[in-house]
Amino acid sequence: MSEEKRAREETSRDTADHCIACTCCIANCPVTEATKEFAGPKLVGPAHSRMTFAEGDVEKTLDYCSNCKNCEITCPSGVAVATMNMLQRGEYYRHHKHSQRDDMLAHGERMGKLVRALPLGATFANLGMKIGQALGMFSAVGITNKRDMPAYAPQSFMERFLHIKQKPSDKKVVFFPGCYINQNDPEVGVAFVEVMQKNGYEVLVDEAFVCCGSPMVVTGYLDEAHDHAHTNVERILDWKKKGIPVVACCTSCSLMLKAEYHELFGEKEMHEAAENVYDAFEFLEGLMEKGELLEAFKPVDGKYAYHSPCHLRAQGIGLPALEILNKIPGYQIENLAAGCCGLSGNYGFKADKYEVSMKVGEKLFKRVEELAPDKVVCDCGTCRMQIAHGTKKPVCHPIQILAKAYK
Amino acid sequence: MEKATVVVVGGGATGVGILRDLAMRGADVLLIEKGDLVNGASSRYHGLLHSGGRYAVKDQEAAKECIEENTILRKIGHSCVEPIGGMFVRLKSDPEAYEADWVEGCRTSGIEATPLTLEEAFRMEPRLSKNVVSAYAVPDAAIDGFRMSCQNVLSAAKYGGRTKTYTELVKIYQKNGEVTGIRVRNTLTGEEYDIECSILVNAAGGWCEKVAQLAGLNVPVQPDKGTLIAFNQRLANHVVNRLHKSSDGDIFVPHGSITILGTTSMSIDDPEDTSTHPDEVEKLLSIGAETFEDLRSYRILRVFAGSRPLYKQPGAEGRGASRGFVILDHAEEGLAGMMTIVGGKFTTYRLMAERITDMICEKLSIHEKCRTAEEPLVEEVSTEAKARAKKYFPSFGLELAATRLGPEAFDRVTKVLAENPEKRELICECENITRAEFEEVAGREECHIINDIRRRTRLGMGTCQGNFCAIRAAGAFYETGKLEAKDSLAQLKGFLQGRWKGIEPILMGRNVRETEMTRALYELSFNIDGGKLE
Numbered sequence: 057m058s059e060e061k062r063a064r065e066e067t068s069r070d071t072a073d074h075c076i077a078c079t080c081c082i083a084n085c086p087v088t089e090a091t092k093e094f095a096g097p098k099l100v101g102p103a104h105s106r107m108t109f110a111e112g113d114v115e116k117t118l119d120y121c122s123n124c125k126n127c128e129i130t131c132p133s134g135v136a137v138a139t140m141n142m143l144q145r146g147e148y149y150r151h152h153k154h155s156q157r158d159d160m161l162a163h164g165e166r167m168g169k170l171v172r173a174l175p176l177g178a179t180f181a182n183l184g185m186k187i188g189q190a191l192g193m194f195s196a197v198g199i200t201n202k203r204d205m206p207a208y209a210p211q212s213f214m215e216r217f218l219h220i221k222q223k224p225s226d227k228k229v230v231f232f233p234g235c236y237i238n239q240n241d242p243e244v245g246v247a248f249v250e251v252m253q254k255n256g257y258e259v260l261v262d263e264a265f266v267c268c269g270s271p272m273v274v275t276g277y278l279d280e281a282h283d284h285a286h287t288n289v290e291r292i293l294d295w296k297k298k299g300i301p302v303v304a305c306c307t308s309c310s311l312m313l314k315a316e317y318h319e320l321f322g323e324k325e326m327h328e329a330a331e332n333v334y335d336a337f338e339f340l341e342g343l344m345e346k347g348e349l350l351e352a353f354k355p356v357d358g359k360y361a362y363h364s365p366c367h368l369r370a371q372g373i374g375l376p377a378l379e380i381l382n383k384i385p386g387y388q389i390e391n392l393a394a395g396c397c398g399l400s401g402n403y404g405f406k407a408d409k410y411e412v413s414m415k416v417g418e419k420l421f422k423r424v425e426e427l428a429p430d431k432v433v434c435d436c437g438t439c440r441m442q443i444a445h446g447t448k449k450p451v452c453h454p455i456q457i458l459a460k461a462y463k
Numbered sequence: 464m465e466k467a468t469v470v471v472v473g474g475g476a477t478g479v480g481i482l483r484d485l486a487m488r489g490a491d492v493l494l495i496e497k498g499d500l501v502n503g504a505s506s507r508y509h510g511l512l513h514s515g516g517r518y519a520v521k522d523q524e525a526a527k528e529c530i531e532e533n534t535i536l537r538k539i540g541h542s543c544v545e546p547i548g549g550m551f552v553r554l555k556s557d558p559e560a561y562e563a564d565w566v567e568g569c570r571t572s573g574i575e576a577t578p579l580t581l582e583e584a585f586r587m588e589p590r591l592s593k594n595v596v597s598a599y600a601v602p603d604a605a606i607d608g609f610r611m612s613c614q615n616v617l618s619a620a621k622y623g624g625r626t627k628t629y630t631e632l633v634k635i636y637q638k639n640g641e642v643t644g645i646r647v648r649n650t651l652t653g654e655e656y657d658i659e660c661s662i663l664v665n666a667a668g669g670w671c672e673k674v675a676q677l678a679g680l681n682v683p684v685q686p687d688k689g690t691l692i693a694f695n696q697r698l699a700n701h702v703v704n705r706l707h708k709s710s711d712g713d714i715f716v717p718h719g720s721i722t723i724l725g726t727t728s729m730s731i732d733d734p735e736d737t738s739t740h741p742d743e744v745e746k747l748l749s750i751g752a753e754t755f756e757d758l759r760s761y762r763i764l765r766v767f768a769g770s771r772p773l774y775k776q777p778g779a780e781g782r783g784a785s786r787g788f789v790i791l792d793h794a795e796e797g798l799a800g801m802m803t804i805v806g807g808k809f810t811t812y813r814l815m816a817e818r819i820t821d822m823i824c825e826k827l828s829i830h831e832k833c834r835t836a837e838e839p840l841v842e843e844v845s846t847e848a849k850a851r852a853k854k855y856f857p858s859f860g861l862e863l864a865a866t867r868l869g870p871e872a873f874d875r876v877t878k879v880l881a882e883n884p885e886k887r888e889l890i891c892e893c894e895n896i897t898r899a900e901f902e903e904v905a906g907r908e909e910c911h912i913i914n915d916i917r918r919r920t921r922l923g924m925g926t927c928q929g930n931f932c933a934i935r936a937a938g939a940f941y942e943t944g945k946l947e948a949k950d951s952l953a954q955l956k957g958f959l960q961g962r963w964k965g966i967e968p969i970l971m972g973r974n975v976r977e978t979e980m981t982r983a984l985y986e987l988s989f990n991i992d993g994g995k996l997e
Contacts, residue, residue, distance in 0.1 A: 072696070073695055073761055074762070074973065075926060076926070076973055076976055076977040076980065077892070077893065077926045077927035077930060077931060077977075078976075078977075078980055079931070095858075098892070099889075099892055102926075103892055103893055103925075104858060104859055105696075106695070106697075106720040106721075106893070106925065107720055107859035107860070107863075107894075108859065109697055109717075109719070109720065110720075110859050110860075110862050110863045111861060111863075113858050114858060115858040133973065133976075
């Protein structure tokens with residue numbers, strides 16, 4: 057078998073053999089830097105993978121891996137370190153019971169559906185969460201009460217979308233909103249539709265899409281995430297057949313759809329589906345390269361700072377949002393380049409990980425403080441939450457800036 | 464003057480086997496070894512505990528011995544044998560006629576060879592070439608040569624058997640046609656002294672000829688070099704043998720965290736010659752890739768070589784030469800008390816020891832029967848002790864440490880780990896060795912250099928080949944007080960040099976990157992070669 061063919065057929069677990077123990081992953085692991093409790097990516101992933109012959113065991117500190125993927129971004133040998141950790145975590149929970157906390161943190165989508173089914177559900181749910189926090193109900197199950205749970209928007213994106221009047225077009229994209237934009241931050245989705253309309257695209261949605269599965273993977277609900285992957289991949293392939301790309305504004309969702317499905321579950325269809333999925337700014341940058349992006353921007357005032365999410369950097373597509381925003385006349389935005397924010401999806405919501413999460417974010421918070429921007433711009437919803445929590449600065453998605461520049 | 468009734472020369476498998484057997488039967492016995500235990504052929508081999516399948520056609524007697532000893536070692540060697548089972552696979556290109564002979568050979572030798580469907584074979588060994596046309600399961604196993612020998616020595620010590628490593632035989636004293644004693648040299652200090660003995664057993668393997676020469680005797684031994692490749696991971700779940708006439712590069716043994724592929728066969732002049740060459744690597748890889756087609760994409764850790772001590776019979780060389788063993792009583796040549804045992808296989812070391820021990824005991828009028836086939840080499844660490852220790856050991860590290868250390872040392876290490884959390888630090892990350900275990904082993908009388916600790920723990924034998932543990936080991940060894948600060952650099956360099964020896968012939972692909980990292984760490988950052996500032 058040729059080297060190339062083998063590389064294609066290699067599973068994430070197989071990549072452990074490429075490790076030369078150079079330790080770059082440890083040097084760039086934000087969790088290892090924040091706490092001595094974590095044995096570090098090299099040991100937990102590739103090193104232990106050689107030792108499983110000795111006994112059935114699990115790394116005691118596996119729980120500390122936040123799946124931020126900086127190990128994989130850094131690894132000069134192409135080892136799927138974080139993916140191996142998530143596979144181990146999934147394997148662990150095949151034989152161990154999940155906590156109520158993990159169940160709650162992994163299944164935001166289920167909770168969201170419940171909330172939407174009730175009249176004034178969002179209002180009461182938000183109130184309930186405040187009361188719950190105050191009464192220590194979250195800490196009782198192991199969720200930190202030191203930060204707010206994400207509040208539900210009065211109307212979900214999917215509800216809002218029904219009322220958006222679009223100019224029909226032959227050029228179409230399917231929007232994958234993801235749980236956070238749909239339930240908590242629908243403005244981002246609305247801005248996305250506006251931007252695409254300006255560029256002559258009609259935005260479709262697909263009711264059959266389900267949560268990408270990222271919160272499940274990180275809490276060890278691997279089989280459930282696998283089911284979600286099947287559902288979404290089938291839909292993506294269907295859109296692919298029609299020649300309509302699927303676009304996401306959440307970089308963790310897009311990483312999941314584009315790369316993690318295939319890395320975790322290794323099915324050929326997942327790889328094929330991935331070719332039809334784009335991060336929103338990756339898609340827009342593609343348009344720009346073809347000269348098809350509407351570049352008639354109105355100036356946008358203010359001083360902005362940009363945080364690039366780890367899951368965007370893991371996609372290896374550069375920082376397309378920054379490229380495009382820099383085209384806006386007079387727009388001042390600086391790349392914070394301060395590493396991981398520390399929240400990592402639901403990681404920083406866990407009571408026992410809150411301190412680690414805030415410690416990881418320290419560098420970023422400090423950089424924000426130094427730059428003193430009016431607003432922090434970031435493609436990832438959970439990063440935005442962490443930045444708002446750690447710096448008290450207003451935050452937004454870059455698509456919202458672009459929508460503003462088109463007004 | 465120091466005294467022992469019997470002195471055994473050579474700390475290989477045969478020597479430690481004799482030591483244990485004699486000690487168990489109550490003889491006053493001392494083993495001397497010029498280096499560390501098993502630094503010759505007994506550790507420089509596959510790590511295969513033969514089922515005998517390999518000899519089923521050519522040498523039925525050897526095949527029978529193998530399966531009997533295999534069964535015994537599985538029983539007595541729980542802490543050094545991995546009973547993983549083996550497989551013989553015939554490829555499309557291998558002659559079909561041999562298969563029938565082999566099946567018949569296994570049957571008559573008493574080796575259980577169970578035919579496997581191809582589906583079963585591929586399920587058991589997913590990486591196997593699709594050119595496999597037939598497969599059989601056999602009771603092969605993996606055996607750790609380091610541990611086996613240490614455990615023999617430990618067991619012998621319980622019965623009063625003594626061992627001196629780094630002790631070289633320099634002279635044999637004889638009087639009136641009888642051995643009266645020997646002169647030895649401590650190879651670390653250079654100090655020489657005499658030991659009185661009445662029986663001298665030459666079990667020096669490839670060095671038997673040289674030892675015999677000291678007594679003016681001639682024991683022609685042909686060292687036959689075999690080169691082997693160690694891969695970074697377990698490529699197979701079982702021992703995988705080619706079902707054809709025994710040849711080079713046709714056995715894979717998954718062994719601990721690695722897989723060993725071998726071997727070649729080449730007559731050499733000097734048993735000390737353990738050099739390897741890229742051509743040998745290439746040869747092994749191209750043959751090995753017939754069984755595992757992706758072989759070249761797996762990472763090689765290192766290459767090593769050892770020489771089989773073949774007793775020279777006229778006209779037979781290499782694979783044609785006998786793999787059987789010979790016992791020579793030199794009384795017949797006029798030197799009473801001197802015996803030589805040479806040849807044989809690792810798998811049959813215990814049997815060889817039993818045979819010569821029977822002869823020695825007759826001379827000494829000892830009537831005790833051999834018990835080495837019944838009594839386990841070492842006691843096992845109890846389930847309760849492991850359960851208590853679990854939380855202090857690194858993940859995946861408990862069972863390995865338990866089999867390496869044995870009950871008493873395991874308890875001591877557990878206590879240290881429990882009381883001093885900082886001793887849970889991993890000195891060797893690739894093979895999971897804690898500082899507590901390192902210190903326990905480093906503190907033993909027989910550990911003089913870092914490589915002695917390596918052989919007893921697997922320190923530095925994993926993925927990074929010493930890059931990260933060499934510096935820690937040198938520091939930790941110094942801290943035990945056994946090493947002076949001024950010597951720690953030389954120890955560090957010696958250890959790294961040993962690692963480099965195995966890497967040099969495979970300096971390609973990822974290994975180049977790793978080696979450059981070694982150089983960057985040790986030569987640039989630490990400047991261990993000590994440049995001068997102008």
